[in-house]
Amino acid sequence: MIEPALPVKSVNPLRTVRPAKTDETVNPEVGLASRAIRNLDWDLLWEKFGIATVLAFVWILAALATPRFANLDNLASVLRQSAFVGVAAVGMTIAIIAGTFDLSVGSTQALSAWTAVAIAPYFGALPAFIAAVAVGGTIGLLNGSLVVLVRIPAFIATLGTMFLISGLTFILTNGQTARFNGKDFVWWGNGLIGNIPVPFILFLFCAAIGAFILHRTSFGRYVFTIGSNARAAYVAGVPVGRTILFVFVVVGLFTGLGAALLGSRLYSAGPGLEPGFELNIIATVVLGGTRLAGGRGSMFGTVAAAILFATLSNVLNLNHVDAFVQRVAVGLVLLLALSVEGVRQRLVERWNRRQRPSS
Numbered sequence: 001m002i003e004p005a006l007p008v009k010s011v012n013p014l015r016t017v018r019p020a021k022t023d024e025t026v027n028p029e030v031g032l033a034s035r036a037i038r039n040l041d042w043d044l045l046w047e048k049f050g051i052a053t054v055l056a057f058v059w060i061l062a063a064l065a066t067p068r069f070a071n072l073d074n075l076a077s078v079l080r081q082s083a084f085v086g087v088a089a090v091g092m093t094i095a096i097i098a099g100t101f102d103l104s105v106g107s108t109q110a111l112s113a114w115t116a117v118a119i120a121p122y123f124g125a126l127p128a129f130i131a132a133v134a135v136g137g138t139i140g141l142l143n144g145s146l147v148v149l150v151r152i153p154a155f156i157a158t159l160g161t162m163f164l165i166s167g168l169t170f171i172l173t174n175g176q177t178a179r180f181n182g183k184d185f186v187w188w189g190n191g192l193i194g195n196i197p198v199p200f201i202l203f204l205f206c207a208a209i210g211a212f213i214l215h216r217t218s219f220g221r222y223v224f225t226i227g228s229n230a231r232a233a234y235v236a237g238v239p240v241g242r243t244i245l246f247v248f249v250v251v252g253l254f255t256g257l258g259a260a261l262l263g264s265r266l267y268s269a270g271p272g273l274e275p276g277f278e279l280n281i282i283a284t285v286v287l288g289g290t291r292l293a294g295g296r297g298s299m300f301g302t303v304a305a306a307i308l309f310a311t312l313s314n315v316l317n318l319n320h321v322d323a324f325v326q327r328v329a330v331g332l333v334l335l336l337a338l339s340v341e342g343v344r345q346r347l348v349e350r351w352n353r354r355q356r357p358s359s
Contacts, residue, residue, distance in 0.1 A: 007038045009135065013227065024061055024096050025256060029302070031214075037183055042340065050289060050301070051287060051288050051289060051301045051304045051305050051308065052301070052304040053299070054304075054308065055304045055305075055307055055308045055311070058308060058311055058312070059311065062066060062311065062315050066315055066318050066319060067177065068318055069314070069315060069318060072195055074318070075198070076192065076195060076197050077197075077314065078307065078310045078311055078314045079196070079197050079307065079310070080197035080199050080200055080265070081156035081189075081310040081313065081314065082200065082203065082306040082307045082309070082310035082311075083197070083199035083200045083203035083258075083261060083306075084199065084258055084261055084262045084301075084307035085256055085258070085277075085280050085284055085306050085309065085310075086203045086206075086207070086254040086258075086282040086284070086302070086303060086307075087107065087199075087202065087203050087206050087254055087255075087258035087261065088105055088251075088254055088258040088259075088277075089281050089284045089285050089288075089302050089305075089306055090203075090206045090207050090209075090210040090254050090299065090302065090319030091210070091250050091251035091252070091253065091255060092254075092256030092282060092285050093210060093252060093282075093285045093288070093297055093302045094210060094213065094214065094223060094247055094250055094251070095225060095248070095250075095251050095284070096227075096282070096285050096290050096292060096294060096297060097214070097223050097227045097290060097291075097294055097295065097297040098223045098226050098243070098244060098247045098294060099226060099227040099230060099293065099294030099295065100147070100154040100244060100247065100248075100294075101154060101155075101158070101282060102140070102154070102158045102248060102252075102255075102278070103155065103158040103159050103162050103278050104139065104143060104159075104161040104162040104165055104278070105159045105251065105277060105278045105281055106166075106274065106275070106276070106277035106278040107161070107164075107165035107166040107169065108135070108136050108139045108140075108165060108252060108255045108256065108257055108259070109167075109222045109258065109259040109273060109274065109277055110134045110166070110169050110259070110261070110269070110270070110271055110273040110274075111135055111139070111165055111168070111169045111172075111259075112132040112133075112136045112255065112256040112259035112260060113132065113259035113260060113262055113263035113269035113273055114169065114177075114178050114263070114269040114270060114271075114273075115131050115132050115135050115174075115184075116128040116129060116131060116132035116259065116260040116263045116264070116267045116269065117129075117178040117179065117180050117251060117263040117264075117267075117268060118178040118180075119131050120180045120182060120185040120265070121180045121182065122279055124184065124185075125182070125184045125185040125187075125188060125264075128185060128260065129188070129257070131259045132256045132257065132259055132260035132263070133253055133256040133257050133260070134254055134256070135254055136254070136255045136259065137249055137252045137253045137256060138252070138257020138259070139252045140248040140251050140252020140253065140255075141245070141248070141249050141252070142161060142194050142247040142248065143157055143158050143161055143251075143252070144244060144245035144246070144247070144248030144250040145245065146160075146161070147244060147245075147248065148241045148242075148244050149241075153239065153301065154198040154337065156299075158193070158249055162278070163208045166271070166272075169271045170271045171254075173270060173271055175270075175271060176270065177268050177269065177270030178263075178268060178269055178270065179267060179268040180267065180268075181267040184334060185264055186264055186267060187264075188202075188260070188261060188264040189261050189262065189263070189264030189266070190264070190265055199237045199261045200264065202257075202261065203303070204298065204303070206254060206257070207299050207300075207302065207351050208253075210299050211299040211300070213250075214299065219243065219246065222238050222239065222240075222243040222355050223243065223247065224295060224296075225239055226238060226243060226244070226294070227291075227293075227294030227295035227296075227297075227342045228295035228296075229296065241289045259273075262274075271323055280309070283309075284302060284305045284306050284309060285297070285302055285305070287301075287308070287309075287333075287336075288300075288301030288302035288303070288304060288305035288306075289301035289302075289305075308334070309330075312330070313326070313327070316329060
């Protein structure tokens, strides 16, 4: 006996079935975070929230162990100190996400800061800052041209310009330090708006600009794509060379601004302003969750990492730790920061192996 056919429900081919609204469709960022929690994606959770959690824990410990740390003036000092590395780290975050980096930022900082301090007495604070940013952008353009047009690897190109700019700074300055303590100029590095330091406000503004560039512009999408797979990006029609060139310019612009702020803070600038500045910046970016291999990164993490480094330095000073011991401590933190990516990758691989169903 043949079974009667079941009635078939008619479907209107013109009708569009809309997916139900979820956290991921309404707000991709919330969806990303919730998906990470559901899937226990510890790698993604660390990238987004890890360093901020560590910073909060360190602040609580510092407040309990060193009562002077929680003083409003001291907290303002911590935030101010974080800005000088942090502003330059905004540009470096974009570079490392793109799969490259710039070793010449230390030399760029010295020349840009000297330019700002030397120009300020004659033309005022604003032209001095503009000149410093222009110097940084020019050096970034030089680095980008060497990498893109001459096709020198970024490590070699920026290492060469590091020595080149350092020597040029000594020649231009004759080894002398420029000094200026004009009120309008000094305010940018030392002033307060309410209880918040001006440099820190500028740091947050720069970080917001960096986040907007990365997540709301085609240039930012190109940066992530190139950092993930440069060859695939090229095949897909992404202007790889032009994007990398602009990345180095962006690094130089932010470095120049951070340098001008530091010159304003110190009332002076000269050759060899901050030895090891480039390593501090790279360590800050990597500790903030940006992958050294490129393709993924967090501007929020960079901000938290910059504050964390300033906090550690501040706590050591408050406890009168010897300067040489401080250098050892900072060196250990730098090593930890630069090894975070490798350790994190191993943990992720181990977790994935455990989650993989056995055959």
